[in-house]
Amino acid sequence: MSFKDFLTGLSLKRAPGPSPSFSVLDVIRLLRLLAERGVVGRGGISRALGLGEGTTRTMLDRLEKAGLIVISKKGCMLTEKGKSIWGSIEEIIPKIVELKDIELGIASENVAILVRGRGEKIKSGIEQRDAAVSSGAKGTVTIVCRDSRLIIPGVNIDVEESYPRAFEKIMRLMDPKDGDVIIVSGGDTLRSAEYGALAAALSLI
Numbered sequence: 001m002s003f004k005d006f007l008t009g010l011s012l013k014r015a016p017g018p019s020p021s022f023s024v025l026d027v028i029r030l031l032r033l034l035a036e037r038g039v040v041g042r043g044g045i046s047r048a049l050g051l052g053e054g055t056t057r058t059m060l061d062r063l064e065k066a067g068l069i070v071i072s073k074k075g076c077m078l079t080e081k082g083k084s085i086w087g088s089i090e091e092i093i094p095k096i097v098e099l100k101d102i103e104l105g106i107a108s109e110n111v112a113i114l115v116r117g118r119g120e121k122i123k124s125g126i127e128q129r130d131a132a133v134s135s136g137a138k139g140t141v142t143i144v145c146r147d148s149r150l151i152i153p154g155v156n157i158d159v160e161e162s163y164p165r166a167f168e169k170i171m172r173l174m175d176p177k178d179g180d181v182i183i184v185s186g187g188d189t190l191r192s193a194e195y196g197a198l199a200a201a202l203s204l205i
Contacts, residue, residue, distance in 0.1 A: 002205070003085050004024070004205050007024045007085070008024045010024070010027055010059075010063065010066055011023050011024045011026070011027060011059075021051075021055045021058075022051060022059045023135075026049060026051060026055075026059060027059065027063070028198055030049060030059065031068070031082065031085065033045065033049065034069065034086075035086045035090075039076065040077075042057065063082070068081055068082035068085060092115060092117075092201075094114055095113070095114040095173070095175075096198075097111070097112050097173050098110070098190065099112050099169065099173075099184065102165075103165055103166040104141050104163055104166045104184050105184070105186055106137075106138050106139045106140065106185065106186020106193075107137075107138040107139075107187050108186075108188060109187050109192070110193055111184075111185050111194045112170065112173070112174060112185075115181040115183065115201045115204050115205075116179075117180060118204040119145065119178075119179040119180060119181055120179070123153065123154075124153055125141070125142030125152070126154070128140050128142045128183055129142070129200070131200045131202070132185050132196030132197065133196070134199065135192075135198075136187060136195050136196065137186060137192055137196020138187050140186070140197070140200050141183070141184045142182075143159060143181065143184070144179075144181055145177060145181075145182070150171075150176070170182060181201075183197050184197075185197035185200060
């Protein structure tokens with residue numbers, strides 16, 4: 001089972017009981033938070049992810065039962081299994097960065113995500129845009145690295161020629177290799193922009 005299927009299963013409804021009010025995107029954001037910070041209390045997780053206390057509690061309970069985290073008086077932290085799952089994610093999605101003042105910006109807040117070696121899956125980028133918008137983002141720009149060039153498929157725009165400042169920033173922050181995909185997602189909030197970027201990335205996995 002892929003990490004995508006495994007984590008999606010954690011966010012699905014289980015009878016009896018109400019449907020959970022979190023998604024696989026929240027699970028990935030939680031794993032990333034714990035991977036970066038080590039130990040985080042429930043309140044800190046709730047604030048960092050922008051989720052209610054009840055939703056956070058339900059998600060933590062499911063991840064604990066799945067063996068991905070341990071919960072103690074100090075807070076929550078990843079288990080070895082949790083670290084392994086995050087490692088699998090990071091191999092494919094090694095970079096998620098906030099982009100400020102970028103020419104390719106979609107909205108007031110923009111997040112870029114790097115997806116390793118999925119360039120051949122990109123057609124026009126419409127699928128990624130639709131995935132992002134359905135998750136609350138305003139839209140996306142999908143970019144493929146080909147022969148050390150950054151190309152926006154569909155319209156076949158060379159980013160270095162048309163958006164030189166954006167090209168320099170993306171290359172510096174993302175360091176893409178041939179065959180990689182960069183998705184720039186925009187939203188009214190940083191959270192919605194990140195949701196869109198992750199949703200678009202998952203559509204390639």
